[in-house]
Each structure stands twice: as structure tokens, then as C-alpha cells.
Amino acid sequence: MPSGELLAAHRASGARQVLSATSEAPSSPLLRAMMPALSTLMRWERLRSFTTRHLARVRVKAKERPREHSWGHAVVTWTDGETREGWLRLGDAQEYTGAVAAEIARRLLAGEGRPGAYTPAALFGPTLAESCGATYLLPHRDRR
Numbered sequence: 001m002p003s004g005e006l007l008a009a010h011r012a013s014g015a016r017q018v019l020s021a022t023s024e025a026p027s028s029p030l031l032r033a034m035m036p037a038l039s040t041l042m043r044w045e046r047l048r049s050f051t052t053r054h055l056a057r058v059r060v061k062a063k064e065r066p067r068e069h070s071w072g073h074a075v076v077t078w079t080d081g082e083t084r085e086g087w088l089r090l091g092d093a094q095e096y097t098g099a100v101a102a103e104i105a106r107r108l109l110a111g112e113g114r115p116g117a118y119t120p121a122a123l124f125g126p127t128l129a130e131s132c133g134a135t136y137l138l139p140h141r142d143r144r
Contacts, residue, residue, distance in 0.1 A: 005072070008119040013076070065092065090134040099132040 006020040026032065042048050072088035090096045104120050107113065113123060120128055126136065 008121050011119055012122040085139060087137040088129060088134050089137060096132055100128065103128060103132050
């Protein structure tokens with residue numbers, strides 16, 4: 001499922017190819033089989049508006065967080081076969097998302113940006129995530 005993280009990783013890394021996985025995408029065999037047709041149908045404005053209106057009415061009950069941390073995981077393989085792996089650990093992902101937007105605004109107002117169009121990670125580097133409470137875990141270096 002394409003996401004902002006995938007686009008950011010692709011642009012920041014300069015890699016020819018970036019693959020992404022998410023636990024948020026529907027994973028049942030029936031839904032996976034239906035997704036291409038549903039994607040095509042959702043291009044129809046009336047159906048998209050109808051669906052959006054009905055989804056907006058859905059009420060979700062608050063519940064306990066299922067785990068203490070949220071995680072991001074990356075495995076990078078260079079053309080020479082070198083592979084590196086790392087994890088980004090953070091607390092509540094929704095709070096983190098808001099903290100990142102606020103930190104970007106703070107840095108831009110402080111004049112820390114530079115002219116041009118950048119993803120936040122390309123503009124501010126790994127310190128952006130760390131300043132918002134995330135921790136990088138880089139286990140070990142691997143050659144495959």
C-alpha cells in the first residue's frame with residue numbers, strides 16, 4: 001500500500017526501488033482479491049462521495065493501546081549485496097504524528113530550512129524523529 005513514508009524513503013534514499021509493507025492494509029484473501037475492482041469503482045465521484053459520507057458517520061469506541069510502542073522497520077540492500085536493517089521506536093503514533101508537524105513548523109519558523117521542496121526527513125535528517133521522541137535501533141551490520 002503506497003504511503004507517505006514510502007515516497008519519503010524513495011526520494012531521500014535515491015534508490016531505484018523502494019518496497020513497503022503495512023499492517024494497516026486489508027489482508028484477508030477476499031479483500032485482496034476485491035481491491036483492484038474497488039479501486040477502479042472508487043474513481044467514480046458519486047460512489048466516492050457516498051462512501052466518504054457513510055464512513056464519516058462510523059463511530060469507533062476508544063480502547064486501550066495494544067502495545068507500548070509503535071515501530072517503523074527498514075531493510076536496505078545495496079547493489080553490492082550489503083544489507084543494513086534498522087527500527088524506529090516511538091510511543092503513540094498519533095501523538096508522534098502531531099509532534100512531527102509541530103516540530104517541522106518550529107524549525108521552519110526558526111529559519112532552519114533551506115529553499116526548495118523536500119520531504120521533512122530529507123530536509124532535517126534523523127534528528128527530526130529523535131526530537132519528537134523516537135529512538136533509532138540499529139542492531140548490527142550484515143553482509144549477505
